Amino acid sequence: MNMGSRNCVPVSLLGYIAFVAFIYISGSAVSAKTIFLEENAPTLDEVNFMKKYGYLQEVPSSVSMTYTSQSIAEAVTRMQNFAGLPPTGYLDDETRKLFKRRRCGVKDIEAKFSTHRRKRYILQQGWGKKAITYRVINGTSTLPKTRVESLMKTGLEVWAPHGGLNFRMVDHSKADIEVSFASKDHGDGFPFDGPGRVVAHAFPPPHGAMHFDDDEIWGDNPSEDDEDITDFFAVAVHEIGHALGLSHSNVKASVMYPYYQVPVEKLHEDDIMGMQELYLKEDVHSPALEVRTESAVSGRSSLAPRFTKADSEEDENDVPDLCYTNYDTIQVLQGKIYVFEEEWMWVLSEKKTILEGYPKRFHEVFIGLPRHINVIRTIYEKQNGHIVVFSGRSYWEFSARFRLVKRGRITEYKIPQVPELTTVFISNYNNKTYLIEYERYWRYDEATKTMDRGYPKEMSAWRNVPYPVDAAIIWKGDTFFFRGPRFWRFDNHQIRAHQYYPLPTAQIWFPCPSTPDMMQYTTNDEP
Incomplete structure (x- = not known):
């Protein structure tokens, strides 16, 4: 121009x-x-x-x-x-x-002219499913295809938790979202304009194509001084929003703001609310949530006192509300998510659905656990399928059917008598058992029943993860740490928490609606 x-x-x-x-x-x-x-x-x-x-x-x-x-x-x-x-x-x-200014080529205003909107985010339509495939067709002269695939994977991970989505890359077959670089007229009716101005555009479901202008100089995390280089990741995160069904937002801090801006550090509340409306609306209104009263949902926060009333007559004054409680621990057992709070436990499927019959008292499940154990804070599943509950300096081991088979001392794990373990888990990265105390952790080999050399180590080795942690789990191949109302996903290769975390635990892991104070749990600040 x-x-x-x-x-x-x-x-x-x-x-x-x-x-x-x-x-x-x-x-x-x-x-x-x-x-x-x-x-x-x-x-x-x-x-x-x-x-x-x-x-x-x-x-x-x-x-x-x-x-x-x-x-x-x-x-x-x-x-x-x-x-x-x-x-x-x-x-x-x-x-x-x-x-x-450099910007996205998607139209800002689709409907009748209006300067005021009830919702800042604008929706088109979602995929109508949670499992979505994607494919990178080509790279560009400054970014090879393999690097584009890596950046796309990271970009999709930014959006995935807020819609409960799972993304899988395919190499050759037709994918839901297809990513390519092209220039000028590339056959979709929306030709690019050369360097500058329009840098990319994307189509909502069920099309899902993402096109990047090949005439741009694409870079990977360029410095602020490189004005001629366009940050592929920042643009890709924006275009992914379109491919998932979001339109442009007039909120300047939003990822879906139409004009190019860097860096992209995390989604804004506006982006998150749009995703929840598209992909979690049915989950939010699922029958599992009917145990909460209307007043409990509207008048409580994650930092409020622990208890709220349930609708059922039995134990109505005792059952904590999963969405507003400070749980004691979370763990994956037998492929399901177990949540413990005081004397109660919940079991959730991978779709965040509370299984029928829960919550129930954990003594009803763990047959043989002494009655004086009134809280479970540390629990894990061994490689042989047995489940171990720690309390103080002792542990109780249960069969896969939750029947007590053994009682032992913590020293059998080749560690000293520590005040109390906060969490234990087996890493899928090296199949070692990690036993975590408040500021230290040990790495134990169950196969040889030996402690690895050089342990204990300081928890500061888990970079960007605040400690002490309440829980650590392996879920769908990733490592997650939990503390208070927040959780972090850990990158085993970079040995640090992923930069787009923390996120709020209740809204991501449990069938809980979003709350006005949800965004305060996307920072590392203490509650």
């Missing part, structure tokens, strides 16, 4: 006078008239921009039409509102910069 020339649109845009007059009486605008100088009239390119992105009404090419000063001013105001600029209706320097 040549911003130096002023190829003005038809006559009705000429001869405008240079000021914006707003007349107010008692604080309310009774009339508003925007009048332009001839030199500030929009160019033909600028008018086409406003038509392309939905700010100015588009008419068939067969219809002869000129735009009035009022229609142009209204379009400019809509564009300013969406971009987070003062809505003056006047093409000032800041507004004109929008025409030059």
